[in-house]
Structure formats: structure tokens, C-alpha cells
Amino acid sequence: MKLLLLAGTREARALAGRLAGDERFDVVASLAGATRTPTAYAVALRSGGFGGEAGLENFMINNAVEAVVDATHPFARIMPLRAQALCARHGLPYLRLQRPCWVPGPGDRWRLVDDEAAAAAVIAPGARVFLATGRRSLPRFAALAAGRHLVARVIDPPEAQFPFPDGEWQVGRSPFSVAQETRTLRDLRIEVLVAKNAGGPTEAKLAAARGLGLDVVLLRRPPPPPGDRVASIDAALAWLERLV
Numbered sequence: 145m146k147l148l149l150l151a152g153t154r155e156a157r158a159l160a161g162r163l164a165g166d167e168r169f170d171v172v173a174s175l176a177g178a179t180r181t182p183t184a185y186a187v188a189l190r191s192g193g194f195g196g197e198a199g200l201e202n203f204m205i206n207n208a209v210e211a212v213v214d215a216t217h218p219f220a221r222i223m224p225l226r227a228q229a230l231c232a233r234h235g236l237p238y239l240r241l242q243r244p245c246w247v248p249g250p251g252d253r254w255r256l257v258d259d260e261a262a263a264a265a266v267i268a269p270g271a272r273v274f275l276a277t278g279r280r281s282l283p284r285f286a287a288l289a290a291g292r293h294l295v296a297r298v299i300d301p302p303e304a305q306f307p308f309p310d311g312e313w314q315v316g317r318s319p320f321s322v323a324q325e326t327r328t329l330r331d332l333r334i335e336v337l338v339a340k341n342a343g344g345p346t347e348a349k350l351a352a353a354r355g356l357g358l359d360v361v362l363l364r365r366p367p368p369p370p371g372d373r374v375a376s377i378d379a380a381l382a383w384l385e386r387l388v
Contacts, residue, residue: 156215325352
């Protein structure tokens, strides 16, 4: 079975590793190309966009794709809807593999908001804010930048100046330990952590914020597309087993 794995998450890499060598599946993993030095995959890998809906459709047709597993980031908005719609149009199985959200525990001081603009309404002027939301979302924090010092963490060293007058880059690639995150937040004198409720193994920053007594503003996930959805690698493999 020719399988298109829409990748970019730890779950996608883990699923690729489990499928590698299984002769029943011919897997190609696809990355958006947002990171300059992506982590290696155990299956064939392509990087870069498809060129819109028509490009993705042509790729699926030209490569005789028979099923799609969408393991893109929980905050991916366009690709899940596009892939699901194309699969529905062509009668192909589609699965969304999406890890569970984080949930607050004792001592957490969380505020959930719907989008980046809403974060400004719950963070006091003058605050020092750590953005663990990725480079691409930074322009949408223009309202938050007014009157606040922003520190934005990025994976790749930036090639441009910080887009707002009062702010700075912080370069680093996860995973980070709780001790590392605690030291970073303390050294930067952070008062509020802003993150996406992505779930998964990057919760060290949340534990660090809890330990330091910091406020946390979490962005809610966009709604998933219709269709089959699972939250674990094992469940995804079980879904695939039913196709062969």
C-alpha cells in the first residue's frame, strides 16, 4: 500500500520507524520544510510544500497514494483540512494522528485563549513574555508586543532582526529538561510563558513555569478535520492494519 505520511512531529517520526521495513507499506513522509536541518526519517522523505491544493492532489495521483496519515503539528490549520478533503474527494482513507492536549495540574496558573491576539488581553503591560510558539506565529503577536518585552524561541538561528522594537530571539532545539527550562526562564527574568497547547513531550517548560510560579497563557488548538482520528502510534498502526 502506498502511504503518504504528512509529517513534522515526533509521532510522525516514530510511526515512520515502526513502518520501515514492513513490505506491506510503501511510505513517503512529507515535511513542510520549515526547519533547515530536519531530523532524519526511517522512510523516504520529501521536504517542501506541495504548491497548494492542486499540487497535493497531483502528488497523490501521480504517486498512486492509497491512504494518508496526517501527523502534522496539532496547530497545523490548512494541511489537515486540505488532505482530508482530497481524500474524501478521491475515496481514500484518511487518518489524523494527533496527541492529546496538556491538562493543568496542581499549582498551574494557566489561561487558555483562542488566538495570539487574545493573549494581549490577559497579559499586563510591561511584562517580560517568553514565546514558545514558533517563528511563524510571531507576526500575529503584534498586539502583545505593544508595551511588553518579548523573547521568542526559534530552532534555527534567525536571519532577520526581531520584528518588534522591544524583543529578542532565543535559539534552541527541544527536548529541554525542566532544569534547563527553569534556568532559561529565570535568567531571562520571564514573568509570563506563552505556548501552544500542543501536548506531547515538550511539557518541561510548563513544569518550569509551575515551579517558578509563573503565569502561563496557552493557545487552544484549532478544530480537527472530520474523519478518523487517533491519539497514539499503536492506534494508528491498528488503523493501518485494517486497510491491508
